[in-house]
Structures are given as structure tokens and as C-alpha cells.
Amino acid sequence: MAVLSWKHHTLIQTLLERGPLLEKDFHSIFTAITGQNPGTHQGKFNDYLLKINRELSYLQLDLRACRDPYDGRVYYGVVNNVSDEQSKLGTKYSVPQIAFFKAIVEAIAQDVTAVGCICNMDALNIKLENQVLNNSGSQSQDGSLGIPAAFRNFTMSQKEKTIDQLVIDKWLCYTEDDNIGVGVRSVLDLRSWFHNAGVPSCEVCNEAGLKARSCPNEGCTVRIHQYCLKTKFSQKGVIVCPSCDTQWQYQPPKAEPLELEDEETEVMQSQPSSQPLQSQVQSSLRSRRKRERVGRNDDADTVGCDTRRVTRQSAHLR
Numbered sequence: 134m135a136v137l138s139w140k141h142h143t144l145i146q147t148l149l150e151r152g153p154l155l156e157k158d159f160h161s162i163f164t165a166i167t168g169q170n171p172g173t174h175q176g177k178f179n180d181y182l183l184k185i186n187r188e189l190s191y192l193q194l195d196l197r198a199c200r201d202p203y204d205g206r207v208y209y210g211v212v213n214n215v216s217d218e219q220s221k222l223g224t225k226y227s228v229p230q231i232a233f234f235k236a237i238v239e240a241i242a243q244d245v246t247a248v249g250c251i252c253n254m255d256a257l258n259i260k261l262e263n264q265v266l267n268n269s270g271s272q273s274q275d276g277s278l279g280i281p282a283a284f285r286n287f288t289m290s291q292k293e294k295t296i297d298q299l300v301i302d303k304w305l306c307y308t309e310d311d312n313i314g315v316g317v318r319s320v321l322d323l324r325s326w327f328h329n330a331g332v333p334s335c336e337v338c339n340e341a342g343l344k345a346r347s348c349p350n351e352g353c354t355v356r357i358h359q360y361c362l363k364t365k366f367s368q369k370g371v372i373v374c375p376s377c378d379t380q381w382q383y384q385p386p387k388a389e390p391l392e393l394e395d396e397e398t399e400v401m402q403s404q405p406s407s408q409p410l411q412s413q414v415q416s417s418l419r420s421r422r423k424r425e426r427v428g429r430n431d432d433a434d435t436v437g438c439d440t441r442r443v444t445r446q447s448a449h450l451r
Contacts, residue, residue, distance in 0.1 A: 345359070
């Protein structure tokens with residue numbers, strides 16, 4: 134058994150405490166601890182990760198990297214490989230909150246158009262009773278469904294607070310159009326679940342194609358992430374589907390908002406604030422919900438999403 138140094142322990146502790154980290158942030162921490170840049174000492178970096186994972190395997194933990202399905206940025210995080218009932222007791226979320234989270238993720242994963250998100254109104258209207266039916270389907274002797282009171286009494290306000298906390302903890306995220314998407318922590322932890330649930334993998338990176346472009350051929354199930362398509366077309370100019378040989382058309386995004394977001398983050402970090410980070414995030418989320426409610430009141434027919442996303446053809450028209 135290899136003995137880990139304080140440098141290995143510091144890397145592990147950082148990931149456990151701060152959650153999934155952007156690749157550039159994790160690399161900066163690695164450089165600060167070891168004095169070596171992963172870009173020029175890739176072998177050293179890989180050796181550290183290999184030793185860490187060997188030791189974490191005894192605890193059923195794993196240090197993984199994944200790509201954000203919405204922008205392609207790489208994250209590193211430590212995940213739990215055990216999914217038994219005992220390990221679930223370690224979560225801070227209640228049973229109804231976990232059921233609500235599962236329902237949101239299932240709705241996103243089962244969308245055949247692979248838009249990778251669900252609008253806020255649809256998420257709030259999810260009925261937890263469906264989770265009970267999917268898991269058991271049993272009925273009580275009087276013919277009523279055996280639905281726990283905690284599920285029946287889970288209010289809209291509780292759902293909103295749960296979404297806020299799940300976003301803060303990176304289990305969920307808000308997309309650029311203010312819909313709800315899958316967070317990087319879910320991408321890391323639920324990799325095998327997405328595979329078992331039948332979510333097609335991206336043909337380029339082999340990650341779950343939650344937010345991806347589908348093959349133009351209606352009968353083909355191939356999906357490729359937008360950022361993977363961008364890489365493919367920059368290399369070849371024209372590509373064909375690896376499964377059915379249909380030619381793919383590609384239009385690059387009109388704008389790249391990531392740099393702007395990074396600049397805004399740097400400005401916020403450079404300005405002192407008396408509010409804790411979590412309070413700032415929660416304030417931002419409350420403002421977002423307020424704007425959404427105002428928008429829904431202004432136009433009851435427009436709720437920020439199309440609930441008829443059930444065909445492949447509709448995805449190509451977007």
C-alpha cells in the first residue's frame with residue numbers, strides 16, 4: 134500500500150471541502166502545493182491522481198474528472214462509489230427532497246430531444262407521488278395509494294428552496310436561458326446511473342449525451358455534445374455520422390458567454406462584501422425566481438419552455 138504525503142492529503146481535502154473544482158482551479162491548487170504545473174509536468178500530475186485513487190478505493194471513493202455538458206469545461210471531484218441505503222443516510226437532504234431531485238434528473242435524462250434541461254415551472258409541478266408509484270406501485274387495503282404524508286405535503290415553497298440548495302451544492306444548475314439543468318456533481322456521481330437509464334453516450338467523449346446534438350437521421354440514436362462537434366468540425370470541416378453515415382451540418386454558437394461570466398466573477402471577487410458567498414448565491418437565485426414569476430404573470434401562455442418536447446424533429450427546428 135502506497136503511503137500518501139501531506140500534499141496528497143491536501144488535494145483530497147480540498148476536493149472534499151470545496152466540491153467539484155474547475156480544471157484550472159484544481160491545477161492552480163496542485164501547482165501551489167507541489168510547485169509543478171500540470172501543463173508541463175503531466176506525468177507528475179497523473180502519478181498523484183493514480184496514487185490518490187489507489188488509496189481512496191479502500192474507502193469506496195474515487196477521484197474523477199468530467200465535462201460540464203453545457204459548456205464543455207472540465208471539473209475534478211471525489212465521488213462515493215457505494216449506493217446502498219447506509220450510504221444514503223449521510224446526505225443532508227430529506228427523503229422528499231431526494232425524490233424531488235431524482236424526478237428532475239429523470240425528466241432531463243428521458244427527454245429524447247436532448248435539450249438537457251427542464252423549465253422552472255415544469256420542475257415545480259412535478260408530483261412526488263409518481264416517484265412512489267415508480268418504486269412500488271402498491272396500494273393500501275382501502276384502495277388508496279400508499280403515498281407518505283411528507284410527499285403529499287411537500288409544498289411549492291419547499292421545492293423552490295430545495296432547487297436553490299441543489300444549485301448551490303452543484304447537483305443542479307441554471308442554464309443560460311434560466312432553465313434547470315444537471316449540475317457537475319450529478320455528472321460525476323451519476324455516470325453509471327445515466328448509462329443504466331439508457332441515456333445515449335456522446336460518440337466523441339463517451340460521456341452521457343444529456344445536452345447534445347442528435348444525428349439528423351430520425352432513425353439514428355447517435356448524439357454528440359456541442360463542444361465535441363466544434364472540435365470535430367475544426368479538425369475536418371465536414372463530418373458524417375459514425376453510425377449511419379449521414380452528413381452533419383454545424384453552425385457555431387453566435388456568442389461565447391463564458392469569458393464574460395469569468396470577468397464578472399473576477400470583478401465580484403475583487404470587491405469586498407460583507408455577505409457570505411452562500412448568501413450572495415441565494416440572493417441571486419431569489420432574484421431569478423422573482424423575474425420568472427413576473428414573466429409568467431405578464432404572459433400566462435408563455436412559461437419559458439415548450440412542454441411538447443417529445444419528437445426528434447422539434448429538436449432540429451430549434
